[in-house]
Amino acid sequence: MSSILLFEFPSFNLYSTPLLLLVLQAFIFAFLLLHRYFKNKYIPALILALLIFITGYHRTTYTIGFMDWYDTYRNTKINYWLIALTLAIGPLLFFYVKSITTINFKFVKKDILHFVPVLIFMIYKIIIFIYDASLPGFNETQNGYLKLNLDEKYVQPLVGIIENLQMLLYLAFTFQLYYHYKSKIRQFFSNTYKLELNWIRNFLFIYAFLFLYSVFQNVIGNLIIDLHWTQRWWYQFFSAVAIIYIGIKGYFTNTNTLSNINFDINVRKSTKIVLEKTDKELNERKLIIENFMNNEKPYLDPDLNLTQLSRMLNIQVQELSETINNGFQKNFNDFINSYRVQAVQNMLNEGKQKKMSLLGIAYECGFNSKATFNRVFRKLTSLSPSQYLQVQDSAR
CATH class of the missing domain: 1.20.1070 (Rhopdopsin 7-helix transmembrane proteins)
Known part of the structure; x- marks a missing residue:
């Protein structure tokens, strides 16, 4: 069988x-x-x-x-x-x-x-x-x-x-x-x-x-x-x-973040002509932007974007973008974060780290995440935040 x-x-x-x-x-x-x-x-x-x-x-x-x-x-x-x-x-x-x-x-x-x-x-x-x-x-x-x-x-x-x-x-x-x-x-x-x-x-x-x-x-x-x-x-x-x-x-994951943002501007890099404005006018706009950044400190807002800053300064978005790119030789992200890093450095030099954590200081200065803070700080100073703090402590 x-x-x-x-x-x-x-x-x-x-x-x-x-x-x-x-x-x-x-x-x-x-x-x-x-x-x-x-x-x-x-x-x-x-x-x-x-x-x-x-x-x-x-x-x-x-x-x-x-x-x-x-x-x-x-x-x-x-x-x-x-x-x-x-x-x-x-x-x-x-x-x-x-x-x-x-x-x-x-x-x-x-x-x-x-x-x-x-x-x-x-x-x-x-x-x-x-x-x-x-x-x-x-x-x-x-x-x-x-x-x-x-x-x-x-x-x-x-x-x-x-x-x-x-x-x-x-x-x-x-x-x-x-x-x-x-x-x-x-x-x-x-x-x-x-x-x-x-x-x-x-x-x-x-x-x-x-x-x-x-x-x-x-x-x-x-x-x-x-x-x-x-x-x-x-x-x-x-x-x-x-x-x-x-x-x-x-x-x-919210992937709809950029639905209301207009990217349709041309950012042309030139050392001679910026939207047919003279070098004098470019320098005037640079001075206006620098004074506003130092006095009003808009970079402390972690959600600051190019459109918002243009409204604050009453400067057209394209003019502002090209002034930052050609006048300061930086993109908007690096330009704003350079002020944030400087603000962090100032707080560290004042000894604020004795009362706050490094991440807390970063948030106070406009960063919105630890990853961004560490990456940007190292990019602009060639040191990590903790390494920078060690150098400052040893210099005192």
Whole structure:
């Protein structure tokens, strides 16, 4: 009497359970972000919801595999419908960062071109299913003729190469967009810790890490040694953990900070002409600004920005920006923070550190975070605040 090995689905084991829990949570955050989009018409929420959903959806194949779906249902057709949508990840990354860093961002018709490859791939997958389903014996097998002899043999490897090249390009474009944004806000804001949105940086680094890890794993698995499915599980696990972090941070991080800020000014650097004003007029404006900064101390406001200072001085934003850039040879961020650092130094020289902490002094002088204070102080003095204090103490 022959024994029959029975497989049971679902199998909750060391490999399937973590993925299942993480993927389900990812779908929950995707739903919450989608709800935010429909409630507030906030486009970044929609894009992030799609990113999280697709990244979680890709984990579904491996989750049900580790739960013994394929062993239990040997003629399953689920491989036809678990369509790899990785071709959409790169464009969504780019548009997510662009939607945050662009005022009044809206999709335009030409943006659909970025998603043509994934749309073509989806149509192709539907076509091979229709064809295979029309062949006799399709119900008794897991993968039909085209799935085996065309899709898995030729198309999937080709699509994998295209996905990697596309992802590399979109990551490069997106990082360029992010760093251009960081450079731009330094012309407008005195404290950029929150406005630089470290969330965007972390978000991009996570997807860059997953991309590089995937490439490394595929190179090892295809060219060096055949990796066991348990070894490939780690990429799925890291991806699932990453989308939970992205879901939580993306949902609770306010990325709408700059919605009312106008960046549309040209900051031209010139030693001869500044908005067709003479050097004398430039020096007059410099003197006005210096006197105002020393007497009124607007830099003590941690939220001070270029627009606010221009209103205080009754100087046009563009004139003020170009005076700071060309007259003081600094961007707005460095210009304001130089006064804050000087104020900190003055308080330290007066011995205020005996009654207050260094961080407390920094807050008194207009800084809004420890990270910004330490970075700016070291940049402008070549010493950390504690090192500066040690030098002062030894000089007394």
